[in-house]
Amino acid sequence: TFNGSWKVDRNDNYEKFMEQMGINMVKRKLAAHDNLKITLEQTGDKFIVKEVSAFRTLDITFTLGVNFEYSLADGTELSGSWVMEGDMLKGTFTRKDNGKALITTRKIVDGELVQTYNYEGVDAKRIFKRG
Ligand code: MYR
Incomplete structure (x- = not known):
């Protein structure tokens, strides 16, 4: 289960992704x-x-398979949805400003929440621990 609180512990290639x-x-x-x-x-x-x-600080609510809007901290607006693929959550979002895709997944691996990000050929991860 994904339920609970998760604090980011480490990043992998996140700066390249943001770039x-x-x-x-x-x-x-x-x-x-x-x-x-x-x-x-x-x-x-x-x-x-x-x-x-x-x-x-913000609250987001969504239903699997149903499109919703989400803004990044810098104001970039996304639209898309999450679906469940096996035990993985997969999010497919589109940037409203340029139409390009941002793909993200969430999965529990060895008790950690691993979130992957892909944008225009660059992959990154953020890994969260319970807490
Ligand atoms: C949620 O489930 O947390 C809300 C929806 C998340 C949408 C996609 C998140 C992508 C975040 C990318 C961060 C990029 C910083 C450049």
């Missing part, structure tokens, strides 16, 4: 140490995600 997203160096440096904490609460097909970081 590919067009985020400037100052913001990348800040975002690499954003102390992101997400709390996931799944009930059937519905999720409530509480996101807390150095930048902001």
Whole structure:
């Protein structure tokens, strides 16, 4: 189960990914140490995600397979949805400003929540521990 609170522990290639997203160096440096904490609460097909970081606090609700809007901390707007593929959550989002795809997945691996990101050929991961 994904339910519970997760604190980011480490990143893999996240700065390169943010660079590919067009985020400037100052913001990348800040975002690499954003102390992101997400709390996931799944009930059937519905999720409530509480996101807390150095930048902001927000609640997101979505239903698997149903499109919703999400804005990144820098204001970039995405639209897309999450689906379950086996025991993995897969999110397919589109940037509203340029139409390009951002693909993300969440999976529990050895008790950690591994979130992958792909944008325009660059892959990254953020790995969260319970807490
Ligand atoms: C959620 O489930 O947490 C809400 C929806 C998330 C949508 C996709 C998240 C992509 C985040 C990319 C961060 C990029 C920073 C440049």
